[in-house]
Amino acid sequence: MQKQRVLMGFMGTVLDGGYNAKRWERWRPNVNVHQTEGSDIDVVELLHDSEYERQALVVRADIHSVNPEAAVNLHVLDIANPWDFSEVYGKLFDWAQQYPFDTDTYEYWIHITTGTHVVQICLFLLVEARLIPGVLLQTSPPKDKRGVSELDKGRFEIIDLDLARYDDIAARLSLAQSDAQRFLKSGIATRNQRFNHMIAEIEQVAISSPSPILLNGATGAGKSMLAKRIYELKKARHLVTGRFVDVNCATLRGDMAAAALFGHGKGAFTGAATSRAGFLKTADMGVLFLDEIAELGLDEQAMLLKAIEEKEFFAMGSDTPSSSQFQLIAGTHKDLRAEVAAGRFREDLYARINIWQYTLPSLAERREDIEPNIEQQLLWVGQELGRYVRFNQEARQRYLAFALSHAAAWRGNFRDLAASITRLATLAQNGRITVELVDAEIGRLQYLWRRDDEDAAATVDMSALVSTWHELDYFDQSQLAQVLNVCQHQPNLAAAGRVLFNQSRLHKATSNDSDRLRKYLHKFGVDIKALFQAI
Structure with a gap:
């Protein structure tokens, strides 16, 4: 037709x-x-x-x-x-x-x-x-x-x-499009007003100030992506002309840390057959992002402080100072105040990089931002896979219901979400993510976030909450243990019911999750009030 x-x-x-x-x-x-x-x-x-x-x-x-x-x-x-x-x-x-x-x-x-x-x-x-x-x-x-x-x-x-026939043009267009979208969205599309205000201030600071910026946040909270966005904004406004250099300080160890950061001359140490500029020099006229800055040794911290303040430093094995006009963005998941108090981080360096400090909330603290980030992740993954990928309506509702619930820990923050969407999109035949794929992915995430100590703690709580626990058959113990474990991760009876009856509730005209769960718990004499007060 x-x-x-x-x-x-x-x-x-x-x-x-x-x-x-x-x-x-x-x-x-x-x-x-x-x-x-x-x-x-x-x-x-x-x-x-x-x-x-x-x-x-x-x-x-x-x-x-x-x-x-x-x-x-x-x-x-x-x-x-x-x-x-x-x-x-x-x-x-x-x-x-x-x-x-x-x-x-x-x-x-x-x-x-x-x-x-x-x-x-x-x-x-x-x-x-x-x-x-x-x-x-x-x-x-x-x-x-x-x-x-x-x-x-x-x-x-x-x-x-x-443009499949024009590989070079297609590659350039794809790169330009990717840069534009990441500059505009950068994984921080958000409905969280507090986060919106923080991003607005960061943009103003990025345009107006060359001072260091310190980004706090858990691993996967988006520090690297935000740092890249700051760089792109400054470059678009012609405030920097150099490169964006992204360094994870946790990968720098021993004497090689100073060589990697500040460069080295030929013969500076065994194996140094040629000279190397180092990350600070590479970032000249650009932006240097030092992620996990708390992992730097005290000697490297002292050298970095001098480079920030004087814009000069010495490469290993060189008597001639090098210069670099870079702007520093630092990232860490640690409390640098505690690190200073413990003597692991220099107080003078902390004072120098703490002019503008921002703490990125975890994904679990920004659950209202999960839905727009799912759409953004689908867009990026679709570009990488070269095809258009979308959820079926029922599959999208089920994935969102889980993602927004407290059963979703999101311990890895945006990295967990990105990995989850990548798996779903890769397995989606004909570009459609189905309910079956979503159910399997929820199982993977639950296994990923499960901890041995949670099971032990849950068993203790169950014995305290159920007076007849040791009189129950192993079959009833196993089933009840799973139910109580879910309840312990939910704020109230209604939320727990939505998770536990996630399938059958879809086929009911009237939701009665709370009543169904209450009757089940009463069967075993569980004190519901005590159960949720213990959370």
Whole structure:
């Protein structure tokens, strides 16, 4: 069966404008494209600002007059500043996410003739990333500049972004797109207001200050990604011209730590056959990110302090000072105040890098941010795999219900989430993540987060909570142990019931999770109030 053709694009407030009869004497892209030979458009999705609703109604009527069979749908998309890349891309991204694309039934032409250059660029990126599964359409007016004739209604050209035949161009485009999206989103799309305020301040500091920035946070909380985003922002504003150098100090050990950081001359030590610039020199005029800075030895800390303050340092085996104009971003999961008190971290260095300090909350502390980060991770993984990947509706609901519950520990923070989405996307046949895949992944995560000491602690609690524990059959003990273990990780009876009855509750018109769980616990004489007070 031949697919129907859908035309998507913005109404041109100038090009498509006009209310009197003279408008038919001008070329109007969203009207005349229907009169162009070979267009054959069945559905029109026309985006417009609410301020131009009257004009949109006229354009729709004019389209119907030249193409009566076409269905014309008007969509209000208010953009405060059509030249603001971040706003335009965000609005179009959100619109594309909610649009019910059906590539089995329809083919999509994305009209880029109208709108600002920023709109055209954003549409280009969305189509190239397959967030809008279609091709670009560029229309042009008749050759006769005097007006639209019956014989010449203009021309159109299809721009197919399948760049598989052009490997070099595809690689460059993919890199540019990836950088742009990571710069705009960087894994920190968030609904958490406290985190939003922190990011807004960091952006202001990044633009206004060359002073060191200290990022605290658990492993996997996103310190490295945020540091890269700060660098990209500074580079976009022409505040740095050098490289972003990412160093994990936990990998630097012994004498080689100083050589790696500050460089070394030829023959400085056994095996030094050639000289090496070192990370500080490599980051000249750029940004040096020292993750896990607390792992540096005291000697390296002293040398780093001198380099920060004087912008000079000595490479190993060299009597000539080297210079580097780098900005430092430091990361750590440790409390540096405690490290200073214990004598493991220099107080003067801590004071120097602690001018701007920010603590990144864990993923478990930002559960409202899990859903948008799932979408972002799917986008990135889809780009890596080279295919469009999405959840089935039921599978998405089930994964979200688990991810947002307290049963999901997210001990590895965003790394756990990224690994989970990668597994799901890789195993998804035809790009669809199913309920079966989600159930298996939840099992993997529960096993990953399970600790031996939790089982031991849970057994002690069970004996205290169930007076007849030792009188129960092993079968009942095993089942009850699992139930009580879930309860101990939930804030209340209702939350525990949602986790325990996650399958059967989907098929009930009225949720009765709390009542079902209460009856089960009463059967064994469990003191429910004491159970949840003990959490």
